[in-house]
Amino acid sequence: MADQASCSCGSNRETNLLYSCSGAANTGLLADQVMRTLMHDKVGSGTCLAAVGADLSGFIVSARNATRNIVIDGCPVGCGKRIFEKNSLPYHHFVATDYGVEKGKTFITGDVIESVASKIASEIQAAKG
Amino acid sequence: MKVQILGTGCPKCRMLEETARRVIEKYNLPAEVEKVTDLDAIMDMGVMITPALAIDGEVKSAGKILNEDQVKSYIEGGK
Numbered sequence: 044m045a046d047q048a049s050c051s052c053g054s055n056r057e058t059n060l061l062y063s064c065s066g067a068a069n070t071g072l073l074a075d076q077v078m079r080t081l082m083h084d085k086v087g088s089g090t091c092l093a094a095v096g097a098d099l100s101g102f103i104v105s106a107r108n109a110t111r112n113i114v115i116d117g118c119p120v121g122c123g124k125r126i127f128e129k130n131s132l133p134y135h136h137f138v139a140t141d142y143g144v145e146k147g148k149t150f151i152t153g154d155v156i157e158s159v160a161s162k163i164a165s166e167i168q169a170a171k172g
Numbered sequence: 173m174k175v176q177i178l179g180t181g182c183p184k185c186r187m188l189e190e191t192a193r194r195v196i197e198k199y200n201l202p203a204e205v206e207k208v209t210d211l212d213a214i215m216d217m218g219v220m221i222t223p224a225l226a227i228d229g230e231v232k233s234a235g236k237i238l239n240e241d242q243v244k245s246y247i248e249g250g251k
Contacts, residue, residue: 058221058235090220101218101231108221108235 057110059087059167062095062123070117070146073139073159078115080160086167087113096126106132113167115139118146135170137163173203175247176229178214179222184237188223195243203247 063078064071082089092114094102106112106127112134114123119138127134140146142159149155175192179185189207196203208214217226221235225246232246 060220088220090218094218099218101224101226101234102220103218104224104231104234105218105220108233 058108059111059113060106060109061087061089061113061115062092063089063115064092064117064123066117066122068117068146069149069151070139070144072117073144073149073151073156074115074117076151076156077139077160077163080156081113081164081167084160084164086164087111092123092126095130095132096122098130103130103132106130111135111167111170113137113163115163135167137166173201173247174206174228175203176206176208176226178208178217178219178224178226178231178234180209180211180214182222185223187237188225188243191238191240192225192243192247195240195247198240199244201244201247 061078061081063074065075078089081087090105091102095106112127112132114127114134115137116123117139119140121138124136139159142162144155144159177185177189177192189205192205195201196205214222217231219231219234223237224234225232225238227246
């Protein structure tokens with residue numbers, strides 16, 4: 044009998060989890076939209092940074108066992124980075140302002156989102172080797 | 173005590189469920205097994221990698237096939 048094909052089992056394949064800061068500033072909006080673009084492009088699966096910050100067990104354990112945690116912060120304050128460090132979780136870190144976006148100034152358009160998402164996707168791909 | 177096995181039904185999820193049931197019976201542990209296969213329910217618990225094991229609603233393991241000793245340790249309150 045064939046095994047059920049549809050399965051979310053990650054034990055034998057890469058699991059890249061995406062987190063974004065989703066803060067109030069334009070850069071938080073950008074981080075969120077970039078994460079959603081990367082989800083759409085199947086770079087990884089989006090999950091909740093706030094839940095990791097809230098110490099919810101399922102999110103913490105999933106982050107601990109993911110192949111890669113990709114944390115996208117909007118600005119250098121780095122709330123996402125701090126959440127991962129607080130929980131001693133491994134992560135790859137990206138900051139929206141590293142891609143020519145100014146906090147409180149740059150208007151977030153579809154082109155800006157696509158441009159930053161594309162650059163981050165390339166860097167993730169390079170990190171995979 | 174409720175031991176939840178989270179997974180959509182793949183062989184690895186079934187393997188973890190069988191191990192949990194075997195451990196509970198073998199050591200006569202005061203626990204019951206609940207299989208959670210609904211993907212929305214699994215994701216509501218924050219589990220992004222299956223199979224996962226939760227004890228009384230707290231996720232202890234995700235993305236791993238645990239052996240008997242590991243499952244026993246979690247049920248007995250270990251980490």
